[in-house]
Amino acid sequence: MNRPLSRERRSPAPEEPTGRAQPPDELVRADRRDERRRRIVIVGGRVAIAVLVVATWQLSSDRIFPSFYVSSPLAIAQRLVDLIRTGELWPHLGQTLIEVALGMSIGVPLGAVLGIALGSSVLLGGWLLPYMMALYSLPRVVLAPLFIIWFGVGLLSKVTMVVTMVVFVVFYNVYQGVKQIDRDLLDVTRSLRATRLQTLRWVMTPSLVPWLITGVRLSIGIALIGAVIAELIAASEGLGYYIKYSSNLLDVTGVFAGLAVITAVAIALDQLLKTLERRITPR
The missing domain is CATH 1.10.3720.10 (MetI-like)
Structure with a gap:
């Protein structure tokens, strides 16, 4: 007598990952790099604004506004140096x-x-x-x-x-x-x-x-x-x-x-x- 053929149940093969998952250490390093970049951009922006304001003030003194009323950054810096030195x-x-x-x-x-x-x-x-x-x-x-x-x-x-x-x-x-x-x-x-x-x-x-x-x-x-x-x-x-x-x-x-x-x-x-x-x- 011919025995009936049994069908084996096979679980479906797992799908191959399309991309390679990054290890946790690499994710942490990437986050730290992004944080450093943000800090550099923020600090750079602050410095740029300060330089722009001070330069505008210095160039405006005795050109647009009399220094008697607004002084100048260089004069203020010199006064601070004198106050510290004395x-x-x-x-x-x-x-x-x-x-x-x-x-x-x-x-x-x-x-x-x-x-x-x-x-x-x-x-x-x-x-x-x-x-x-x-x-x-x-x-x-x-x-x-x-x-x-x-x-x-x-x-x-x-x-x-x-x-x-x-x-x-x-x-x-x-x-x-x-x-x-x-x-x-x-x-x-x-x-x-x-x-x-x-x-x-x-x-x-x-x-x-x-x-x-x-x-x-x-x-x-x-x-x-x-x-x-x-x-x-x-x-x-x-x-x-x-x-x-x-x-x-x-x-x-x-x-x-x-x-x-x-x-x-x-x-x-x-x-x-x-x-x-x-x-x-x-x-």
């Missing part, structure tokens, strides 16, 4: 940095505590938030003469001015950060009967780090503004005092030199905080 810059720079450091060391923690307290408590937020907004709307420039009257012309009035400039920026950033925390995480902590301190340590603090760093970065320029404003009103040292002294002498080059130092300090501190943010912020 040592005249350091007492003014040191005084302003001390005021900024003390003011931020008080204003940043105070703003963070207020932001956490009002953001996490419906009752406190309902009571105090309108008053915080009312205080924030007050022009601190107008308050500077009052601080001079209350606290004198010394360091305390300048530090108070910086604190009032910084505390609201940090407060509103931290307050908004508290409102953006995942409510499911907070519900889990409540279900596990975590204390407020444990919730603050393990849930709120990691979530608020980016918001706090952003608030501090925004506060740097504002703190410098507050210190300089207070020094413009009444001081015997500081970058604001040097700017006011140069202005009284109609020394536009000195005014721009003081502004250049303030700008350089703000950029340096911002870059320092940006580096710190990359190190401690979770990715």
